Amino acid sequence: MIEIDGVPADRDPRPGQCLRTFVREQGHSAVKKGCDSGDCGACSVLVDGTPVHSCVYPAARADGRSVTTAAGLGTPDDLHPVQRRFVDAGGFQCGFCTAGLVVTAAALDAERPDGLGDPDGADLGHLLKGNLCRCTGYRSVADALAGGVNTEKDGAAPGRSLPAPAGVRVVTGREPYTLDEPPPGVLHLSVLRSPHAHARIRSIDTAAARALPGVHLVLTHADVPRVHYSTGRHENRHDDPDDTLMLDAMVRHVGQRVAAVVADSVAAAERACRAIVVDYEVLPAVLDPLAALAPGAPLLHADKDRAAGIADPGANLVAELHGGVGDVEAGLRAAAEVVEGTWTTQRVSHGQLETHGTVAWLDEGDRLVVRTSTQVPFLVRRELARVLGLDHARLRVLTARVGGGFGGKQEMLTEDLVALAVLRLRRPVQWEITRTESLTALPCRHPMRVGVRVGATADGVLTALAVDVLSDAGAYGNHSVGVLFHGCHESVGLYRCPNKRVDARAAYTNNVPSGAFRGYGLGQVMFGIECALDELARRLGIDPFDLRARNVVVPGDPIVAAHGPDPDDDLTYGSYGLDQCLDMARAAVRAGDDVPAPRGPEWRVGEGMAAAMIATVPPRGHLAEASVTLEPDGRYAVRVGTAEFGNGTSTVHTQLVATALATEPDRVRLWQSDTDAVGHDTGAFGSAGSVVAGKAVHAAALALRELIARRAPGELGPLGVQSGAGFVPLTAIAGPDGLTARATHDGTPRSVAFNVHAVRVAVHVGTGEVRFLRSVHAADAGTVLNPEQLRGQIEGGVAQALGTALFEELLVDEHGAVTTGVLRNYHLPQFADVPRTEVLLAATSDRLGPYGAKSMSEAPYNPVAPAVANAVRAAIGVRPHALPMTADRVWRLAAGGQHSR
């Protein structure tokens, strides 16, 4: 018998079962699946007090033992001391890794009587290598371990670090994520994936699979709607090409879905998948985007036409952008110095700790309810309804707290098959994506080749700037149009230059599809431009900070990229803090190293920087509806469509409402990311959670305040209105039906935000090792609504970008298969990999955002890789042109060799 959090299990585990699934099947959902392979630590538990990764612990071995999860360590009313520290420090964002971190930290506390009071304890990097956090960058985790307090209990006003409302539930493992509350009798879906990069399915024999016990449904391309769509979701569905079928007779990448099985258990579903016999006609595949655009290349989507939203299906061309201003050739001729080069970026996985997953069922009213890990529940409902031919009224899509997004959940990747299965079977069905599927078959960041030509006068005034971008869309065009256009916009638009040229193409290849990822193309294109500018500054003998200061746009300048100034453009300078960012970052990075440079003749030190601009809201419409209700019990209920995935919008929305209505945060309740909550919300992407949904929430709260004042003039307080006539309690004002105000925001006009990253590194020319001596990041986020959360967003973005800069890469073999299918081989930043970054904030107030705030979710990612590359160049005298800058590559550069991989 196994005891879990003091409760005896009601059965024995299966012979091949791991402890993680056994504990979850027993109803203890504090234990999460991040990798299922012993690498991430989200499933950490104590077995008789010993910390283990429960996903690689044979469940049978826990017989006669006592298992403790985060939920067993403490409760919201009686937190374990470690849990209290994580709340006080704000040591989490999405929180999916947190229960495992808490268990691990508690075990360390027990093993080390001195506790973990010393954040510089040399061993933390070692002790925490088995606990991955993709959101925070680990600084707040280190603070939590050290007992630091970063949140403020009192006061919700903008500028105060109110802790996340879900905090005590997150640290005690009680916050329900997507698959933490399975309906009774839920069936499990599993898919068979293509082993070929390009093939036509001649036939599929599912008879043996269907005959297996426990199998309820097998779906092939013959069983699904013949409706083309895109997994990428936008407010305007025509932003993405309709090139995808739920299941297709053509497979265009290794890992594409071929068939789906629904069965009593994952085991039965997988067994049935193995029993499906597929006869493939293997077709020639093309894996290189340049080769894909060449005449005679195998065509991926020749069966479609331009009406599908594909620029040229006859040439594998998903999208292209050509344009500019002035005369680049003349500008280059007039330059005193010209830099030309090509920079390349790699495939990167989002690595959200919660993999994609969906559970769906029919409610009492025969309505299809889809609970899913998404950033865009309303857009998923819209497209699901279209693909399945359902009325919106028959479809509800909701998400609980999402365990990380980063753009990867601005897609419809799991909902379609689950929804179809529920409609066919009329039983609840769930599908949990494995980490290997996530790494090898789901969309990743677009790899790009960025050619840059840039020239300047001797005093550093730009005379020409041209980019030639080639983006690898992979097998499907989801987000490839938007990523290409956006990637080439603010990156080029940041600089004032009379002669500009943008040539950009996105090509279909038989690689795994690329998709939306933090920065939406800017990080890739900026890697080229910011490295080229660094080289230009070097050749001109100008400080790279000065080169930026001399050429960046300032209020009044048009923001020009592929097109000339557009009077109808809704992008405007709602505020401007780039000048401050440049000054602060320059001063800070030169203020002295945090880590002394290692001694020895082979260590070389260098400084690098890069700048970035980003629109605060996605273009062409981002809509949010919100309402705030004074409930009959005198408390406030907020309804808003946007999702919480660690970005902290729930905290900010609570702050905005509590401040507008002069109440306490614990009297504000959020109902969010549910198509039943409001009419519409475009979703949590493009950094819109605070500046679009937040605007709507704030406006609704202010409108409600007006309604309250009309019923009871006077001074509004947490419990009622005080006036000369006396005190009127909120319960009386609310009446039996409550009092509701609604508001919307349409995401326009849009402002711009700025980021400058600067580092000093030491590079060992004999091994290629890169060490950070100093890392600083200056951000122009407007008014800071929640300093700790903002800092966490910036640090997390920097950490994610450091992974891109230095080691993360999905490797693809010659047949188009991703070979880095487990987290041991796809290295996400660990505690030991991430240096402390000093965060500096410009003093600006935006005239568009709520309380003068600007978005700051994607932006910090963008300047980091070029800043590091420029520092490596300064250190070793050779310029890196490819990401990631792994130690082997840096060594090879320093040794004067060429890249061979």
Add this chain to the structure above:
Amino acid sequence: MDLHTVGALHRPTDRAGLDALLGPGSAVLAGGTWLFSEPQPHLAALVDLTGLGWPSLVTGSDGALTISATCTLAELAAAGPALFRTCCRALAGSFKIWHTATVGGNVCLALPAGPMTSLCAALDGVAELWGPGGSVRRVPVARFVTGVRTTDLRPGEVLRSVRLPAAALAAPTAFRRAALTAQGRSGAVVIGRRDPDGGLVLTVTAATERPFRFAFAAPPREAELSAALATVERWYDDPHGAPDWRAHVTGRLAAEVVDELA
């Protein structure tokens, strides 16, 4: 993760029971930290070794240390010379993995970066292999691991233990490791051992597809060391380091080890 095709978990308590259970479709379960980390659709049964009651660590009258295959890394790290702990720290898995992962499991997994292979090969470890019908075979660990994920283990055989001779345990050692990231999987591991007769034994793992062991009568000069390393026919290539880099850093690490022990 769940091993969905596994329908039986056996826990033999004696050698005859163990023999009877080994065969196609079954796998030996020690810690399980690797077995449960990847799908194993070819497996129908697991044979748990922990019921055999092998004592984890036994020091013989001759001073040799016998490490049972089921000894956990945590037990090993707490027990012996500093090199034991250093090698445990080279495991890509966390300290929590140490509580269940075993020395035998790590050696039999035969990953180039397996730190227990590094340790046992460097200290002249001899693997005791139990075969069907009570047979016993002994093979040096440096030869037991024959390649990437391949060993000298024959059908029906189980790794019972690794014996580290007293002389090797007592000798001064030096350890160097290179990896693409601070705590990531090793790209190169070099362990040196200075024997009382003045000899120096270098063992290279992680950078190569199998352990390479170089015995020198005295600390080698640069040319001698280079010539020895040049006998490595192929440097390992995986996401944890390119072959040319592995060859290069192995040379550096080896020189550092020799310097330390000279």
